[in-house]
Amino acid sequence: MGAVLFSVLLSISVARAQEADPARYAIVPYPQQLVPAAGDFVITSKTRLVLPSDKTFFSKEAAQLQALIRQGLGQALPVAAKAGNGTIVLKQDTQLAGEEDYTLAVTPQQVTIAAKTPTGMFRAVQTLRQLMPVAIEGVKNAKLAKMAIPAVKITDHPVYGWRGMHLDVSRHFFSVDYLKKFIDLLALYKMNKFHIHLTDDQGWRIEIKKYPLLTEQGAWREFNNQDSVCMEKAKTNPDMAIDQSHIIRKNGKTLYGGFYTQAQMKEVIAYAAARHIDMIPEIDMPGHMMAAIKAYPYLSCEGGSTWGPLFTTPICPCNEKTFEFAENVYSEIFALFPSEYVHLGADEVEKSSWAKSPLCEGVMKANNLKTVEELQSYFVKRMEKFFNSKGKKLIGWDEILEGGISETAILMYWRSWVPDAPVKAAKNGNKVIMTPGNPLYFDGIPDRNSISNVYHFDPVPKGLTADEAAHIIGAQANTWTEWIPSEKRADFMIFPRMTALAEVLWTHRQDYDNYLLRLHQQYKRLDQLKVHYRMPDLDGFTDDNVLVGKTVLKLQKPAPDISIRYTTDGTAPTMSSPELPEAFIVPGPGTIKLASFSPSGSSSDIYTLNYRKQSFFPPVNVEGLQSGLQVQYFGSSYKGVTKLPDTADSIVHVSNAIIPEGMGKGGKAFGAKLVGYIEVPETAIYSFFLTADDGANLYIEGDKVVDNDGWHAPVQKSGQVALQKGLHPFELKFVEGGGGYTLKLEYRVNGGKIQAVPDSWFKRK
Known part of the structure; x- marks a missing residue:
């Protein structure tokens, strides 16, 4: 009888959650259980904060809550000894199952937040933050007299333990301030892993004290063909402009790049840790190492690195000096990053130099290796043993399956065209992180389907039993930056897609229409945080249009406070361009450019509508089809x-x-x-x-x-x-x-x- 009653109560709870007003409870990701209630708890200067008996247990999270309140009221709350009316109570609940679980009960009289661990308490504070007025965001003091929190009862936990975002800082470099902003946004949406791609052919971005040339030379480059593409696009889109703060003059050359000192990276890692986010470093090898090989040519089998048919010359897995270099580099990385996970990369390796190397011929013979794919596996497995000896777990891109994989390596699946890779790995007992290029490569140009594609992504591939599916530990989106030269462009490519992924990985329960309503409320918060997100799509037209008689362009605004502006002279619309009338009569053949703008100045894509005259094509008559x-x-x-x-x-x-x-x-x-x-x-x-x-x-x-x-x-x-x-x-x-x-x-x-x-x-x- 008890189980039946529980089932009925749970059904009622879920039904109520579906009925909750998305404007009142605009939480992303949505909680597992949310029961709306009438009234509000009002925070004023008289509200008091109550801490658990061990006041140090949630001290950092309490300070973070106080910081949010200070942003709203201009002052922190006094601390009281006992709970009562007008109090916000933080308490430990050891009965909760998971490290990130929490409960939140808001009544007009009191707020009670319970968690098992500081991590759970931090996630709860982020939920409470999203229930606070958006005016608190991005300011030191909003000068509010009061802050209303809607009454609600929430029981929450994540479905997946790995909820990640990746950022490539090698192709284009990003400032320490931007990394912190990125971390703040991950925290807001309950993401817990930040995979930072620190090295590639185009730049080495982390100081390694034993090898100073890696940053003295490898962190800088003359403009390449990717930079040239960005510069050309910047003529019509300022977001594509190269950041001038990362350009220097040295030895008569203009160089572009930058790197993080170890002290700077320690600061960023600590900033992430305070927000309960693990930073996962990636030093990509054996391929994608041109920046390192140019500084230390002995690292390749041939001496130096060039572009092959597809990829650059890799480091040589048949030379002990290579392993000495790799272990020395990673030793300094291990000392910096406390994360138990470290990413080796090991993708897209141009192995032709290995096939021609007498050294490699000897290593392959000595180790009974028949192919260069097995030679790559030899390199990965040897590096994994080194990782494990230092208490670290190795992650590699799904190419590490080729030639054989150890049972303990963690596979990051990206190659959508190899659908059986995550299935094979999971069946082999390996943990798998899903990052398929479609839809989770956020460097892909977004369109009207992008958010939906992410939201409807299922991390568990077909073909796995329930036990095997348990090896899918989560997913992340990857942002490669060949054509993302600025922080504004990074914001545009990542947001709001990341919010959809956050809900997939935390809640794993699809309600797309409700999510979109909550997302519209989130835009206001992102505006306050100065996130240059991609605006909602405009609809009601195509790229190329035909004119058959009088044609009227009628567009519906994505939100009432958004303006749609247009030009007919080929220039890009700005905030000062004329606003599109509700029913715009197309004047004739030619081009109309459209863009939408938020009150904060965020803008949409520029839509180019081409119009041409055409008569109706008559049908053809063909028999026997x-x-x-x-x-x-x-x-x-x-x-x-x-x-x-x-x-x-x-x-x-x-x-x-x-x-x-x-x-x-x-x-x-x-x-x-x-x-x-x-x-x-x-x-x-x-x-x-x-x-x-x-x-x-x-x-x-x-x-x-x-x-x-x-x-x-x-x-x-x-x-x-x-x-x-x-x-x-x-x-x-x-x-x-x-x-x-x-x-x-x-x-x-x-x-x-x-x-x-x-x-x-x-x-x-």
Whole structure:
């Protein structure tokens, strides 16, 4: 009977949680159980703080709560000995199960926060913070007379122990102040791991006292091709500008870069630890080591490092001096970072220099290694033994599976095109952290699907039993910064996507519509914190549009206080550009640029709408057609769809605009043409939305409807075509540069819902 009653009460609790006003309880990530209540607890200067009998146990967390209150009221609360009306009570509850578990009870009379550990108490304070007025954020004193907290009862804990964010500071360097801001935002959304990618070909960012040239030389570079791309984009987007504070003049050269001294990094690590966030260092090896090898050429088998077919020359795993270097470097890293986890990297290794090395031939023979993949495994396993001897646990990218993996290494899965990698690792008993490129590479250009893709991500891959799934310890998003040269651009790429991931990993219960309502409230907090987040998407148009008679552009604002501004002269919209009328009559062929702006000055993407005149295409009459499309396959690498040849290597058939399973297997480059007819059910202007990784173009009636060509991460482009009811020639050209592909075609008609194109519309000969 007790179990039945508990089940009923839990059902009531969940139902109430679903009914909670998302504006009143705008908490992200959402708690496991939230029961709303009437009234508010009002914090004033007369409110008192009550600490547990051991006043030192939650002393740091109490100080952090006091800091939040001081930001609101301008003063901290007096401490009282006993609980009562008008008190905020912190207490330890040893009956709670987990290190991060907490309960929060708010009534009009009292606030009670209970946790088992200081970590749990800190997570609770962050929840309370999100219930406080947004005016407290980003200021020393908001000069509030009172702060109302809505009454509520919360019981909360995380589902996953690894809730991480990664930041690459090698390709572009970020200041200590930005690292602290980043850590504060991780803490706000209950993330607990900060994976910092400290070294790569483009820069060595951490002081190593035994090898001073790593930063004297390796931390600086002349501008490279990635920097040039950023500079070009900065002409129309100031967020893409290179940070001038990281540019120096030395020996008559302009150099770009920077590094953290060990003292600076200790400060950042302590800052993270105070917010109960582990910092996970990554010194990437044996590949991605050009910055180190240029300073110490003996580290490679050939002496020096150059670019190979794909990646740079790695360090040599067949020379004892290499291991001496690696162990010395990591010894200094271990001394800096208290985290038990350390990331070795070990991805994207160009092994051709190993295959030609007499030294490696000898090492492989002595250790019965048959392939260079096994030689990489030899390097990783030897480094893991060193890690373990120092009390550290090794993490590697999923390439460490190749050639064999130890049972204790932790695998970080990123290669979406190798879906069985995390399954193999979990079945082998290895812990796995999920970071698949799609959707968790936040350097990929965001579009209207990005937040949804992250929110609906399931960390547990298919094919695992419940016991095996327990080896999936969590997930993280990775932000690689080849084309993220500024702190504003980093904010834009990471937020608000990170909030969606935070809810996936903490709550693991999907309620996307409710999340979006809470996210709209979070924007106000991010505004106060001066986070240059990506604004909500504008909708109601495509990239390329057709004019058939009078055309009216009508857009709905994402929020009432957002303004949509436009230009028609090709310049980028600013806050001073005219505001788009509710119903804007398109003047004729040409270009309209749109952007939305928040009151704080955050701006959206710049949307470029191209308009061209077009008459309705009449249908064609073709007999003897079958359902589906013909797929012409080309098994080579092509930079763009216009490079595809006329003669295919093979032909197969599909039911829709999809790539057949098995094409591009193993991450190989290829091209494809999907050819046939599309039969539309009514005369209308059809909007098509084409998502592709890498490139794809859509042609209907020989007219290029959507241009999404080129090698790039998954991104959506759109276009329109005016079609009479009936049958029309259809062609979709696609290229994949290698590393896993995405292809998705959707449509909308007459302003309706964006949806998949039905199979029944496609016909082929």
